[in-house]
Amino acid sequence: MPTFRSDSSASTNLTVEFTQIGRGDHTAQYRCDWRVTTGSATANGKSPNNYRDLYLYWDTGVELAKHRIKSTEDAWHSNSTYSGSFDFQVGSNVIASNDPGSFGAYIRTNATGTQSCIWTQYCTNFSIAYGEYWSKASAPYNLSLGPNPFENTVNFSWKPATAGVNNAILEYRLSIKIDETEQQVYAGKATSYAMNASGIARGKRLRANVIAITQRGDNPAHGWSNTIMRNNVPNTPTSPTLERTSYIPGETIRVHFANTGDPNGNLAGFEAATDVNTQVVGSNASASATYVDVDTTGWEQGIKRKFRVRGYDALGARGNWSNYTAEVTLNTAPLPPSIEYPVKGSTVYNRRPRVLLKAAQTNDGPKHILCVGEKSTQLDGPSFSCGINDNLQGGQQVIYRPEQAQTVGSVTVQAKMDDSFLASDVLSQNFQIAELSFTDADLSLPGMKIKAVHITELQSAVNILREAYGLEAVNFSSVLAGSTKIGNLAVITELQQGLQEVMERINGWDDGKFGLSISWISPAASGDGADRLKLRQAIEQLRAAVAEV
Secondary structure (H helix, E strand, C coil): CCEEECCCCCCCEEEEEEEEEEEECCEEEEEEEEEEECCCCCCECCCHHHCEEEEEEECCCCEEEEEEEECCCCCECCCCEEEEEEEEEECCCCCCCCCCEEEEEEEECCCCCCCCCCCCCCCCCEEEEECCCCCCCCCCEEEEEECCCECCEEEEEEECCCCECCECEEEEEEEEEECCEEEEEEEECCCEEEEECCCCCCCCEEEEEEEEEECCCCCCECCCCCCEEECCCCCCCEEEEECCCEECCCCEEEEEEECCCCCCCCEEEEEEEECCCCCCCEEECCCCCCEEEEECCCCCCCCEECEEEEEEECCCCECCCCCCCCCEEECCCCCCCEEEECCCCCEECCCCCCEEEECCCCCCCCCEEEEEEEEECCCCCCCEEECCCCCECCCCEEEECCCCCCCCEEEEEEEEEECCCCECCCEEEEEEECCCCCCCCCCCCCCCCCCHHHHHHHHHHHHHHHHHCCCCCCCCCCCCCCCCCCCCHHHHHHHHHHHHHHHHHHHCCCCCCCCCCCCCCCCCEECCEECHHHHHHHHHHHHHHHHHC
């Protein structure tokens, strides 16, 4: 605060004080407060000669400001104090830097002549300071956030704020509002940020603001952005169904469902899992899908599974699983059965022969049915009769008889296993049905005698049947016409035993549904031969048994 005093005894004093009130780019604004104190002998009346202007000069002599402190209409009295103020600006000719500094100046109260103070005193130079110039920073702009809707991450980015003069950008502070609750989520110098949003409840809405923190603390803000929403998961599909409940490994299982859409409209597709775990076993990348296909290649046969489906959206959000479908059995085609007897190419005499079969080993869950059909030259194609036993165990033995008498000649029997869904390969086996003819068809006629041919015909027929049912041929006793005693009991019992073994094979094959039971006639020996009636009856019984087997 420079003070200037006159040399006179009147002791008139001038005091000035400079205050910087503004700072610009190479400019400064000041307020000058002045005060004049008059002495006892000082008085200035109302006269044009008594006005006073206060001049401020740069020490180079350039005028910086001029202000009238006493007008011609004012009178200054002795021993009084007069004061006032005025503003002025100093330009770039004086202030060459935006840094702080000072410049030299002096004051005088006349415009020309020597430097003088109030009236007579020379006014010495003094210094006026100016501070550092800084300007406000501009706010960050173009704040963007997304995606909308968002799932687990929200990406923020903005254009940087522009620093002011001597006012650097220190950092950015990013805040969000959810339900009007504000929280800061980022502070740093980057102009982008990826926020983990997994903790935000679905359906909640979010907006953001970014502030530039500056050196001078003006901290310009972007302002609150538009609103985005946390993604809702797709709706749960309903009514999952299957086209059937048994499949073969490698087949495609199609799971149908009702597509109930997505609340955000960004549904991307559907996926399926089983009741074992949540591993995805099939998918359909279509927002309009109503089914998912499941490829069962490599799946284990016999397993049972239920299926469920759920939707997923473009952001990867998964909806809730649907209810389960009905249970599916992953089936395999049954193994073919075996036709054991009559053996291939053999001969039988019964026009409704007993076919001995063995069910295949069960290889998965569904119960197996053995299906058999006979084919002769009179039949056009196979005709299967299923359900011989609809509750078969693996390897179970069953007997099949054609419902109708077959024609003499070659007969083909076909068999397959069926599990109600799938069938095995068809197994075919052919054998012959021969016409059974005996010499002297009726031995009961009076005078009929037993001949060797009656025995040899039976021996041949029994061995033919034994071959058909997998038994070795019997080495029967030799019977020669004219030299063999036909009444020998051993000749008859050999035939009975040879045929009995065939019957026992048939009887022991299954539960006896087609069993054979004969009480053999035993002709008693009497002298050189057996009783002739008993013998004829035994031969007739053997002939009937051969035809029945």
